[in-house]
Amino acid sequence: MPVITAPQAFNEEDLYVDLAPMLGHRLFLKCEGFNFAGSIKLKAATEMVESAERSGTLTRDSILVESSSGNLGVALSMIAASKGYRFVCVTDSRCNLTTRLMMEALGSRVHVVSDEHAAGGLLGARLAHVRALCAADARYVWLSQYTNADNWRAHYFRTAPAIARWFPRLDVLFVGVGTTGTLMGCARWFRSWHRPVRIVAVDSVGSAIFGDPPGRRMIPGLGMSTRPPLLDEAYVDEAVRVDEVDTVRTCRNLARRGFLFGGSTGTVVSGAAGWLARHGTPGLTAVAIAPDLGERYLDTVYQTNWVQALYGEDALDPGRQADGDAYPTTSPPTGITRVARVTPGGR
Structure with a gap:
């Protein structure tokens, strides 16, 4: 029986869901939402905070500040409350109301930007506000999840080895991308493993x-409006893109089977299912990482009026395909398989 004194001390690392009955292809979903922060971002938040403490950058007088679309903000709010730090999360209008309320309940201050930056959109506006805070008051410490190597190190030391323990014959790993911390940590670790992993x-x-x-994205968690500084494409074999309408359908299909996952997880499962439908072979061992659970999406992905207003009535049809799908084409010199959009019937 685990007994803890700090919320970040608990994280269920070894829970997987076998999605074969739903997808018709064997896919093991690593569930990262079973901790007090509710998402995989707890790992990156813990690693970045503890590293800043060790280096002396973060002191008792410091005020933590970070730009986040939601999950990292909750994780940092929880850690800040546990350790006695003040924390300011700079987010934007796409952040779920439930997520903002959770951060505030944990004692954090939430600043919401609504006007896009001329060059960098909402993310650019968030980063501009963070920089302005840091310039105005030296007590602010910006962990910068977008450039901080401790973001990917958290997954190099924890997530990837945890997967390897249970799947010593792993063939392919599906990872959702935002800051690319999870992707780069896992990809780097498996690059030196005893067998090749796609x-x-x-x-x-x-x-x-x-x-x-960059285009319209209404579901927070994955994607960015710029290239992430942490990304090294040499470690990535393929990239597939998922339309948000397919994210919604996948989330709602999972919920109909009793699994309430978040938007990031819906995107990863949808992308993995499409890839396996095209490339899956008998005996292939595939794992996908589920970053979060679904409670924070009850007023968006799981709210019928919200879905209809943004994606139309067809988004509520669980068996309908999107207007386009993501298909890998030829590989460029970087080693990433680029993805082309095709219309139905173009398979």
């Missing part, structure tokens, strides 16, 4: 991570 990055349509122009 690393497939799962991104959202409208994200600019792999060179596409």
Whole structure:
């Protein structure tokens, strides 16, 4: 029986869901939402805070500040409350209301930007506000999840080895991308493993991570409007993109089977299911990482009016395909398989 005194001391590392009955292909979903922060971001938050403490950057007089679309903000709020730090989360209007209320309940201050930055959109506006706070008061300490190597180190030391313990014959790993901390930590670790593992990055349509122009994205968690500084494409074998309407359908299909997952997880599962439908072979061992659970999406992904208003009535049809799908084409010199959008019937 585990007994803890700090909330960040607990994280269920070894829970998987076998999605074969739902997908028709064997896929093991690593559930990262079973901790007091409710998401995989607890690992990165813990690693970044403890590293800043060890280096002396973070002191008792410091005020933590970070830009987050939600999950990292909750994790840092929890850690700050546990350790006695003040924390300011800079987010934007896409952040779920439930997530904002959770951060405030934990004692954090939440600043919401609503006007896009001329060059960097909402993310650019968030980062501009963080920089302004740091310039105005030296007590602010910005962990910078977008550039902080401790972000990916958390998954190099914890997430990847945990997967390897249970799946010594792993063939392919599906990882959702945002800051790319999870992706880069796992990809680096498996690069030196005893067998080759295909690393497939799962991104959202409208994200600019792999060179596409930024577009509308309403579901927080995955995707970015710029290229993440942590990304090293040499470690990634393929990238697939998932339309948000497919994210919604996948989340709601999982919920109909009793599994309430978040939007990030819906994107990863949708991308993995599509890849396995095209490339899966008997005996293939595939794992996908589920970053979060679904309670924070009850007023968005699981709210019928919200879905209808943004994606139309067809988004509520669990058996309907999206207007386009993501298909890998030829590999560029970077080693990433680029993805082309095709219309139905183009398979």
